Amino acid sequence: MSTSAASSPRRLTRKGQETRQRIVGAAADLIFEQGVARTTIEEVRAAAGVSSSQLYHYFDDKPALVRAVIEHQSDVIVGGQETFDLSTLEGIRTWRDWVVQHQRETSCVGGCPIGSLGSELAETDSQGRDQVAAGFKRWEASIRRGLREMHAQGRLSSETDPDALALALLAALQGGLLLTQIERDTTALEAALDAMLDLIARRS
Template identity: 60%
Template sequence: MPMKPGTLTAKGQETRRRIVAAAARLMFENGVADTTIEEVRARSGASNSQIYHHFADKAALVRAVIEFQTDAVLEPQQCLFTRLDTMEGLREWRDFAVDRQRELNCRGGCPIASLTSQLAEHDEAARLQLAHSFRRWSAGLQAGIAAMHAKGVLRPGVEPEALATVLLTALQGGLLLAQLNRDTRPLEIALDAALAHIESQLAGPGGR
């Protein structure tokens, strides 16, 4: 019976982490459908018995990969989320996203979105988990905007949740076009338009 992560020894946790990291890399490179347990075994250096000790089947491994990729995307942004209560902080987050794509030469796109496109129409459990991943992302954005709203920086009727959705949608669309064009310009345009919309909702002279 597969072990739960919280009940593992330190060595078991490291083996599980290595398996999931290898599976995540392979699924990102080759796609979920074309990634086999045998390839994961070879890439991770784990044995088949170790893999099945941690995961009942490939579907369980996919669930773990979704969690792994979500954490990998969101953790570098955590410190930025705390500064999204100003336009300067929002622009810093925008620059982080653009600079990250430059580092990657606009290859790969968003790992969470990649999994979504492959799984959402064929795996209901995965779809729900991925929807939760995007809600986590949106919540990080929303918290900063809500703080801005609470300080009276934004107009009283503004909905922070809606503005967070605008930002996340602009980011995802921009990432897709940046990947296709191997150019950050579409991402810059999309995020700048989203920030301009937020700026138009300022309560002070900058708002319109």
């Protein structure tokens, strides 16, 4: 097995794309449940229902698979974020309620799929850390687009910096998710998001 950082780009058939996505999905679930270090290639292979040769056809090594998982989790989170209209206070409140409800439905287990990867990889895998950082930048940009639109439409005061506000909202979310995971209670998450909503409302 190669020790290269990532798999070489390959043109895939539709069936190949489906197989690759099944592998990534299985790896994402296992890594979310038990972390990168404790998840083995064999566990991923078994969960995805593929042979070793199939798995290594798509991924040169475990780091390449982990990076595919980071990309997958970023796609899922940003895609979910973009189903909400963050250009209005009402839309942000709707998103806030969804985030809190999702944590309740999962019993506050697991934390943030991107944040947990970042915590595990930050000091051990510089390429993985960079990719997690890129995922957070995508997430921040999704929030920023809504707040910039809110600002452009005059729904935020002219002196408000929507970019700084977007970063603060993401930071509040991450801190709230971490405490919610540790305490198995959404109180901290609700407090963090409500404080940001109050700030946005005061600047509306």
